[in-house]
Amino acid sequence: xxxxxxxxLFLLAAVIAVGCAIPFMVRAYTIEIFILFMINLILVxxxxxxxxxGDWSLSHxxxxxxxxxxxxxxxxWFDLTIFLTVPLSAVVAGIVGFIMVTPLIRTxxxxxxxxxxxxxxxxxxxxxxxxxxxxxxxxxxGIPNGELxxxxxxxxxxxxxxxxxxxxxxxxxxxxxxxxxxxxxFTALYTDEGLAESVGxxxxxxRALAFGLGAFFAGIAGALLAHRLGAVDPKNFDVTTMVYxxxxxxxxxxxxxxxxIMGLILMTFIFEWSRPLLEWRPLLxxxxxIFFLVFLPGGLDDLFFKIRNKIMAKKSxxxxxxxxx
Amino acid sequence: MDLALLIQxxxxxxxAGSIYAVIAVGLAMAFGxxxxxxxxxxxxFMAGAYVVYVFYALLGWPFPIAVLMAVPIVGAMGIITERLxxxxxxxNVLAGFMATAGLAFILQVLVGQAWGVGxxxxxxxxYMGAADILGAKIGWxxxxxxxxxxxxxxxxxxxxxxxxxxxxxxxCAQDPDTARxxxxxxxxxxxxxxxxxxxxxxxxxxxxxxxxxxTPYMGHGVILTAxxxxxxxxxxxxxxxxxxxxxxxxxHTFVTTLSDAVTAQMVGVACMxxxxxxxxxxxxxxxxx
Numbered sequence: 331x332x333x334x335x336x337x338x339l340f341l342l343a344a345v346i347a348v349g350c351a352i353p354f355m356v357r358a359y360t361i362e363i364f365i366l367f368m369i370n371l372i373l374v375x376x377x378x379x380x381x382x383x384g385d386w387s388l389s390h391x392x393x394x395x396x397x398x399x400x401x402x403x404x405x406x407w408f409d410l411t412i413f414l415t416v417p418l419s420a421v422v423a424g425i426v427g428f429i430m431v432t433p434l435i436r437t438x439x440x441x442x443x444x445x446x447x448x449x450x451x452x453x454x455x456x457x458x459x460x461x462x463x464x465x466x467x468x469x470x471x472g473i474p475n476g477e478l479x480x481x482x483x484x485x486x487x488x489x490x491x492x493x494x495x496x497x498x499x500x501x502x503x504x505x506x507x508x509x510x511x512x513x514x515x516f517t518a519l520y521t522d523e524g525l526a527e528s529v530g531x532x533x534x535x536x537r538a539l540a541f542g543l544g545a546f547f548a549g550i551a552g553a554l555l556a557h558r559l560g561a562v563d564p565k566n567f568d569v570t571t572m573v574y575x576x577x578x579x580x581x582x583x584x585x586x587x588x589x590x591i592m593g594l595i596l597m598t599f600i601f602e603w604s605r606p607l608l609e610w611r612p613l614l615x616x617x618x619x620i621f622f623l624v625f626l627p628g629g630l631d632d633l634f635f636k637i638r639n640k641i642m643a644k645k646s647x648x649x650x651x652x653x654x655x
Numbered sequence: 656m657d658l659a660l661l662i663q664x665x666x667x668x669x670x671a672g673s674i675y676a677v678i679a680v681g682l683a684m685a686f687g688x689x690x691x692x693x694x695x696x697x698x699x700f701m702a703g704a705y706v707v708y709v710f711y712a713l714l715g716w717p718f719p720i721a722v723l724m725a726v727p728i729v730g731a732m733g734i735i736t737e738r739l740x741x742x743x744x745x746x747n748v749l750a751g752f753m754a755t756a757g758l759a760f761i762l763q764v765l766v767g768q769a770w771g772v773g774x775x776x777x778x779x780x781x782y783m784g785a786a787d788i789l790g791a792k793i794g795w796x797x798x799x800x801x802x803x804x805x806x807x808x809x810x811x812x813x814x815x816x817x818x819x820x821x822x823x824x825x826x827c828a829q830d831p832d833t834a835r836x837x838x839x840x841x842x843x844x845x846x847x848x849x850x851x852x853x854x855x856x857x858x859x860x861x862x863x864x865x866x867x868x869x870t871p872y873m874g875h876g877v878i879l880t881a882x883x884x885x886x887x888x889x890x891x892x893x894x895x896x897x898x899x900x901x902x903x904x905x906x907h908t909f910v911t912t913l914s915d916a917v918t919a920q921m922v923g924v925a926c927m928x929x930x931x932x933x934x935x936x937x938x939x940x941x942x943x944x
Contacts, residue, residue, distance in 0.1 A: 612761070616758060
């Protein structure tokens with residue numbers, strides 16, 4: 331019998347305990363912020379999966395929109411419960427992601443970025459064009475908030491716990507994927523595509539898999555968002571939202587699983603603090619994006635790594651000089 | 656579709672194609688020299704329109720002078736962008752592209768704070784009336800775009816192929832290392848390219864100011880069109896960009912006339928996706944190694 335590794339389990343328990351305690355300590359409005367934060371958490375972590383293979387896409391928010399629209403259609407037309415719409419939306423978003431990535435595989439780097447933008451914009455224009463069933467430029471309203479028995483998810487508190495449970499499950503799965511052989515393969519084919527190919531990795535297949543997985547989890551985020559807002563609007567999934575997602579990722583960095591999460595936490599704080607400066611907020615975020623790309627291209631993730639290395643070097647350096655003296 | 660409508664649509668297509676060409680040439684040029692992909696190109700277009708708004712509509716200067724003012728002002732913005740954003744991120748195309756997305760946000764906020772976000776700024780049309788060509792009516796303001804585009808593209812062609820600096824620019828686009836060996840300063844060339852790129856976007860915006868609603872967010876639609884054109888033309892090919900611009904001008908205008916604007920955009924975006932996936936080097940692009 332192997333000895334279980336207690337440290338991550340302990341950490342997980344602490345996160346769950348804090349997460350459960352939060353709604354009792356803050357106002358209803360702040361709970362809404364936390365709900366949005368956890369939805370965004372699923373979104374950033376899902377974006378990191380294709381990003382580890384080097385495929386930065388500009389259509390991830392649109393794939394989240396696919397999840398949101400699927401939820402809207404399923405719950406409005408077929409009266410499905412929230413426990414079915416969320417997984418089904420994820421599956422639909424995953425399938426759409428797979429269909430999108432099949433042609434995209436032929437491009438790389440900047441070409442991938444721009445081509446994914448084109449395909450994403452195509453999907454978004456389809457929503458705007460067809461008033462039936464997608465509601466045209468105004469989107470759809472009146473999506474039910476979902477319920478569990480007699481508990482109405484319209485109340486922030488129950489929905490908070492529901493989103494927290496879903497987010498935890500998604501994050502654990504994504505973390506496991508990142509640590510698994512598949513996750514290592516994604517990183518490998520980004521680090522050296524030629525070498526990865528020569529050891530027998532089917533590069534296009536893994537890139538498609540990464541994109542599809544990212545789309546699947548983005549679909550979950552979209553479904554949760556649609557149930558919370560009660561409405562979907564094609565404007566919510568446009569390139570401006572996408573740039574915000576990119577800001578979170580760039581600020582955090584993609585080297586480790588924790589990078590995007592750190593980026594999201596920092597930028598959420600800045601977002602809330604800058605509420606009095608509402609009109610200036612895009613300027614602040616744009617400036618942050620430029621600052622990180624120019625001065626800290628690896629993001630916070632890389633910064634922590636460098637600081638830790640420096641401290642380690644200093645420690646070992648001091649040790650050596652002690653011995654010398 | 657009767658004859659008058661056909662002629663009208665063709666005339667509109669030519670006007671649209673000319674304006675697309677002026678915008679996209681700058682984008683293609685910046686990408687050709689050191690792979691600078693400028694997401695804020697649409698915001699440079701917007702800046703050009705605001706220069707005309709300030710000098711012509713607010714200060715009452717003559718329209719042609721206001722348009723000429725837009726060229727150096729937006730050109731200088733291009734040079735500053737090169738110095739502050741593209742030069743530090745030169746090793747990574749995506750980083751420069753994303754950073755200019757941040758620049759687009761900044762410019763939108765600054766312009767919105769200076770002149771208001773809400774209602775569109777109205778720039779009075781300096782040239783009233785319409786030209787009557789075989790039953791098709793086109794406002795003089797729109798007709799004006801075509802000769803200006805032709806003059807601008809001819810000047811650019813002359814500069815690139817006959818002037819020493821232009822030749823250096825092309826050399827730098829073909830092979831930066833060899834160009835450097837010939838004593839061409841790469842930094843100077845990238846600045847020059849971004850200067851021309853910004854100037855062309857500014858000129859296009861200035862010309863469109865009286866016929867396009869002037870808002871801080873007017874660059875949004877422009878950047879998508881410009882990227883479709885540049886990708887279709889082959890990213891770095893200027894001739895390709897001009898050809899693709901005229902082509903897209905016809906596609907957009909005809910689909911809009913026959914169906915609606917959203918369908919026209921869908922067709923444009925689909926064209927871009929198909930070209931990128933089937934023929935990534937574009938219509939006239941060089942085959943990349």
